[in-house]
Structures are given as C-alpha cells and as structure tokens.
Amino acid sequence: MGIARPLGISTAQSPANQEIRARLDRLFATRTLITAFQPICHLGTGEIVGAEALTRFVSSPLRSPDEWFVEADSDGRGPELEFLALETAMLAAADLPAYLYIAVNLSPSACLDPRLSEIVRDSGRKPARIVIELTERSAVADYERLAAALAPLRSAGLRIAVDDVGAGFSSMRHILRLSPELIKLDRTIVAGIDKDPNQRALCAAMVSFSSQIGASLVAEGIETNAELTAVTELGVNAGQGYLLGRPSVLPSDWSRWRQWNRSSTSGDTDSRDT
Numbered sequence: 669m670g671i672a673r674p675l676g677i678s679t680a681q682s683p684a685n686q687e688i689r690a691r692l693d694r695l696f697a698t699r700t701l702i703t704a705f706q707p708i709c710h711l712g713t714g715e716i717v718g719a720e721a722l723t724r725f726v727s728s729p730l731r732s733p734d735e736w737f738v739e740a741d742s743d744g745r746g747p748e749l750e751f752l753a754l755e756t757a758m759l760a761a762a763d764l765p766a767y768l769y770i771a772v773n774l775s776p777s778a779c780l781d782p783r784l785s786e787i788v789r790d791s792g793r794k795p796a797r798i799v800i801e802l803t804e805r806s807a808v809a810d811y812e813r814l815a816a817a818l819a820p821l822r823s824a825g826l827r828i829a830v831d832d833v834g835a836g837f838s839s840m841r842h843i844l845r846l847s848p849e850l851i852k853l854d855r856t857i858v859a860g861i862d863k864d865p866n867q868r869a870l871c872a873a874m875v876s877f878s879s880q881i882g883a884s885l886v887a888e889g890i891e892t893n894a895e896l897t898a899v900t901e902l903g904v905n906a907g908q909g910y911l912l913g914r915p916s917v918l919p920s921d922w923s924r925w926r927q928w929n930r931s932s933t934s935g936d937t938d939s940r941d942t
Contacts, residue, residue: 685743688743691727692739692740694727695727695736695752696749696752699752699756701723701724701725702756702917703757703760704722704724704915705719705721705761705764705915706722706913706915706916707719707925708769708771708906708907708908709906709908711904711906711907712905717767717906718771719764719768719769719770720801720908721753721761721770721772737750746775746778747775747781747783750774750775750778751778751781751783753773754774754784758787758791758793761793761797765925765926766797768797769827770793770797770798770799773831774802775803776802776807779814779817779818780817784817784821785821788821794825795821795826796824796826798826799828799849799850800821800826800827801830801852802829802830802842802848803831803832804831804832804838808838808842808845815845827850828846828850829850829851829852829886830843830846830848830850831852831854832854832888833851833852833854834853834854834870835854839854843883847881847883850885850886851874851884851885852886852888853871853874853885854888854889855909857874858871858887858888858899859895860895862892862895862898868898868902871887871904872902875903879903884905884906885906886906887904888907888908888909889908890907890909890912893911
C-alpha cells in the first residue's frame with residue numbers, strides 16, 4: 669500500500685516564479701525600458717550606415733538585459749518582452765538620422781509571431797530601414813516556416829542579419845537556411861585578430877563566403893586600432909565596437925552621427941565599458 673505524500677508547490681507557483689511574474693507584471697505595466705543605439709560603420713569609407721538598438725532596463729531591481737529576457741522566457745512571455753523592446757526601439761528611432769538603418773534583435777520564435785508584421789507596419793519606419801538580427805534565444809525547429817513568416821517583410825525591404833557568427837554552429841545553419849543580407853562576425857573572432865593567424869584565416873574565409881552569397885559582413889566588438897586595421901585589410905565591409913562608437917541613449921549623440929573619424933581613435937588602448 670502506498671503512502672500519500674504532501675502535494676509539492678508546482679514550479680509555476682513557487683515563490684521564486686511568483687516573484688519573477690510580479691517583476692514582469694510591473695515592467696509591462698510601467699514600460700520602464702529605454703533604447704541605446706550603437707553606430708555601425710562602413711570600414712572602407714568611414715560612413716556611419718546603421719545603428720543597433722540595445723535595450724536598457726531602468727526598472728527596479730536593476731538587472732542585465734539578458735537576465736530580464738531569460739526570466740521572461742521562463743514565464744512564457746519572451747516574445748511579449750521582445751515586442752515591447754521592439755516598440756520602444758522603433759519609437760526612439762524617430763530621433764535617428766534618416767539615412768541610418770535600424771538593427772533590432774529578435775528570436776526566431778518572435779519572428780514567427782504575426783504581431784511582428786503589425787509592429788513594423790505601425791512603427792512608421794520603412795521596412796527598408798529595418799534589419800532583424802536573429803538571436804539564439806530559441807531554437808529553429810522549422811526553417812521553412814520561419815522563412816515563410818519573414819518573406820512578406822523581406823519583400824517589403826526588411827533585411828535579415830545572423831548575429832554572433834563564430835560563437836556556435838547554429839548561426840551557420842541560420843545562414844545556410846535563411847540566406848541573410850548581413851552576417852555579424854562575433855567578438856570572439858575579432859578580439860586579438862591582429863595577433864592570431866587562425867582568427868585571420870577564419871575571417872578571410874567568411875569574407876569570401878559572404879561575398880559569394882551576396883551578404884555584407886559586419887565585425888562586432890572592434891576595440892583596438894590593431895583589430896580595426898586587421899579586419900579592414902581582410903576586406904570586412906562594416907564594423908561596430910567601442911573603438912568606433914559607444915552605445916548611447918542620447919538623441920543629441922545620435923544626431924551627430926555622420927562619419928566615424930579615425931583620428932578620434934588614435935592610440936591602441938582598450939576602450940571597453942565596465
């Protein structure tokens with residue numbers, strides 16, 4: 669004869685999960701997040717061509733963006749938070765120079781959601797100015813379905829970037845299955861590339877590969893003049909990083925973005941934020 673055990677508290681009803689849900693409820697009610705933009709530069713001309721939208725959370729408790737998104741995912745509200753961040757970025761982008769494209773981070777699951785098209789349509793931003801950077805927050809179970817969901821937006825001019833290439837195999841699978849217009853080379857490949865022949869060889873291969881599939885290659889996390897020189901000489905199209913421009917939440921900074929001035933980056937020091 670079995671012995672009955674006390675019913676445990678379900679994961680969804682545990683105090684920790686209740687606390688997460690309460691935090692998210694407050695966040696969605698107050699919409700207390702803002703957008704920082706970081707410039708993306710054409711390495712051949714020095715022209716600033718785009719800006720990546722980076723979500724900053726200003727609600728209590730202070731937590732990193734990754735922590736907020738992970739908690740939202742754990743509560744089944746990941747896409748809801750992504751769309752709030754997207755709407756916030758689209759509103760902020762009204763103060764960006766009109767010639768810059770706007771890169772926003774979205775997971776594959778958010779790209780499958782019909783709300784994405786509605787937000788893009790209602791944003792007032794032309795789809796041709798929007799680049800969706802595909803993140804790794806959720807796996808892609810059906811690439812055909814994902815491609816079909818994105819097809820109307822891409823037909824209207826929206827572009828796809830695959831983010832963090834070099835950090836994992838899944839990003840390469842994204843490239844092969846989705847044929848993105850942009851490929852973003854991860855900081856792990858860029859950091860110290862001037863000193864590592866293997867990193868330079870991989871970067872050179874990605875330059876050739878991206879050219880053959882008609883994609884633009886963007887080097888992420890450029891922090892020293894030596895790294896900048898190396899990726900430029902290898903033929904990388906564009907780049908971003910603290911050396912070229914730090915993220916800013918100030919429209920007064922965005923309005924001055926015209927051309928990156930190499931003289932302003934003189935000295936081979938690490939300019940990373942803490």
